[in-house]
């Protein structure tokens with residue numbers, strides 16, 4: 357029967373004929389049809405793979421086939437079983453795990469794509485085994501590490517081992533990514549390798565790119581490297597010297613510069629305070645917080661206050677907040693009569709909603725750019741991402757812009773009023789009398805208690821009591837470091853996250 361199937365000219369007839377047989381024979385006939393050249397036919401390959409996904413029993417054999425087309429049918433079958441959630445799904449995943457340890461091809465990139473789509477934490481050992489192989493293509497290493505990062509738990513050691521070679525590979529052009537998301541993820545991985553010349557070069561290239569997510573990731577990494585990313589300062593001053601780029605990326609360039617220059621040039625920074633672009637001026641004032649204790653620079657700011665207020669009276673709020681953060685002597689601040697900190701939260705909530713309602717769409721966009729910098733300055737990025745991938749600690753804020761302004765304001769001013777489902781903090785008492793508070797995640801025979809500063813693993817046997825608290829993990833009062841207008845910008849930014 358199998359032989360006559362393979363000889364048949366009409367591919368669909370072959371599959372149909374096989375399906376008329378009892379399951380075990382149908383499976384055999386379909387596999388035979390594929391391996392006798394049928395896999396080369398796109399339609400037969402797809403159709404047979406789909407039926408084999410349902411029937412099961414052949415995943416491993418197909419995946420291990422030395423012929424690329426037949427192995428591809430195996431991948432389609434695994435994907436189909438997972439996607440359709442057939443009862444064969446566990447078997448398909450087990451076959452995928454097994455083949456990772458001994459991939460049929462030298463380039464298991466498509467295997468990893470499937471793992472990224474359908475794999476869970478239990479793939480970790482198989483991925484680690486794969487990563488132990490010599491001479492893996494960088495794209496494979498990249499995908500494997502991204503998977504571990506997303507689903508398999510921290511893999512700091514492995515990230516450290518590969519980060520530098522990944523940067524080299526991107527630099528040499530041997531590793532390229534078709535999706536900006538992948539590049540963003542690579543930036544996340546590069547952190548473990550530190551600011552190597554190749555990593556800095558890669559970041560430098562993307563600091564002024566038009567793709568917002570990629571640009572954000574590049575800036576975020578430069579900021580995390582801090583003064584070690586100093587070689588990038590020249591790229592950023594170049595952005596600030598380019599009129600076209602200033603309008604779009606000026607504020608973030610200013611904010612990053614403030615974080616990476618170990619010895620900021622006083623004259624250059626004074627010029628930023630007088631920049632033509634109002635957003636650059638505003639961001640320069642706000643970024644001045646980084647110069648706490650640097651008297652040369654704080655003196656410049658104080659001297660420029662009258663000129664700044666003349667150019668833009670609304671800067672008073674920002675100057676008030678920034679000079680407070682710089683902890684300048686009271687006798688120097690008093691004559692400037694800058695506004696005091698906002699303490700009435702209800703009024704702040706009302707005024708913010710009113711102020712934002714008055715803005716034109718173009719103004720809102722400009723305020724959101726400034727708000728993005730406030731988002732980072734106010735430590736929001738310690739817990740939240742705004743990208744697709746979520747952190748364990750807090751919900752991703754991607755799409756939060758669909759909420760009403762009032763909800764966004766309340767989420768920041770009163771985090772515990774409405775606690776998002778799945779993010780209820782718990783207090784855990786252990787049998788040896790420790791008390792831990794944070795988000796609790798299951799980890800087999802233990803639980804993980806996650807807080808902003810640390811993750812603690814507690815064996816289930818050592819738990820005395822678990823209680824859900826009424827307090828959010830998100831701290832109250834993060835807004836108090838911001839000026840009134842800066843808070844508005846922050847909310848405008850949240851509202852822009854579509």
Ligand code: HEC
Nearest residue numbers: 734735736739750767771774775776779808828829830834
């Ligand atoms: C210590 C970690 C942490 C920090 C820092 C933090 N958040 Fe949160 N945030 C959370 C958690 C956890 C939740 C979900 C629980 C809740 O609703 O309170 C949350 C919820 C939110 C929500 C509501 C999300 C939703 O889907 O309803 C918004 C908006 C938000 N945070 C904004 C911010 C902003 C803006 C900042 C910085 C000023 C910030 N967060 C800082 C942990 C944090």
